Amino acid sequence: MSDEIVLTLTTVAAFDHIRLKKTINSVSGLQVGVEHLFVIPEADTTAIDMIKEHRAEADFPVRYIHDRKQGIYAAMNIGAENAKGTFIHFLNAGDAVLNPKVLMSNVVILRELLPTWAITGVLLPWNSSYTAHEGMDKKFRRQLPDGYISHQSIFVRRDVFASLGGLDRNFPIAADTKMIYQLTEGRPPLILEGIVFEVEEGFNVTPHNRESRIEVFKIINSVGSIFDILISNYNFLRREIRFAKNKFSQILH
Secondary structure, rough: OOOOOOOOEEEEOOOOOEEEEHHHHHHHOOOOOOOEEEOOOOOHHHHHHHHHHHHHOOOOOOOEEEOOOOOOOHHHHHHHHOOOOOOEEEEOOOOEEEOOOHHHHHHHHHHOOOEEEEEEEEOOOOOOOOOOOOHHHHHHHOOOOOOOOOOOEEEEEEHHHHOOOOOOOOOOOOOOHHHHHHHHHEEEEEEEEEEEEOOOOOOOEEOOOEHHHHHHHHHHHHHHHHHHHHHHHHHHHHHHHHHHHHHHHHHOO
């Protein structure tokens, strides 16, 4: 692979050095074709020192920029705006690369096929049997519990991310879910094999709530504008009705 940057791993962190160290340690097996971009507060000097040490040891470009103290999704947008890779993946502090070799194989595929977006597998550490897999896209669209997908699961082309306006800061809890929803309304994703990332447990991802689409969109609607409430409910109900019709048709046949 040439020195072309295919993928930017964007890591947002803020004074959480244990989780940041986990993320940094996990990317040690990566090679050219990838860059690691950090978005951190200017005052987080410990993180800056950690990133400089990481840069000295890495076999790929490592950079850091500062956030604007406007929240995690704003920081993720800053990372995307400053990325040099054709594709972006958000690997925030606490998330980890589980299999660097498979990730590099995915990078080769992304470079050759240039999909709009792609899905890879993730591991949920509190449930080893609950992972993304080759058929996850269909299961995600049908709202089944083993169809997990989140920003940790996806690679999105940088120009596509920009065309969607980045992550919507009006939805401070589930802007990444809204973007995935927007992506699914366009072209279907390229499904990449393998379990590549390990997901840090968070608000929408817990042992008791596996990011139910219905629950997440209720949250989105509760903090969004009236216009966005109407649009998201209309699209969501339209999709649910379509899936119900397909399911009923399968039963009849």
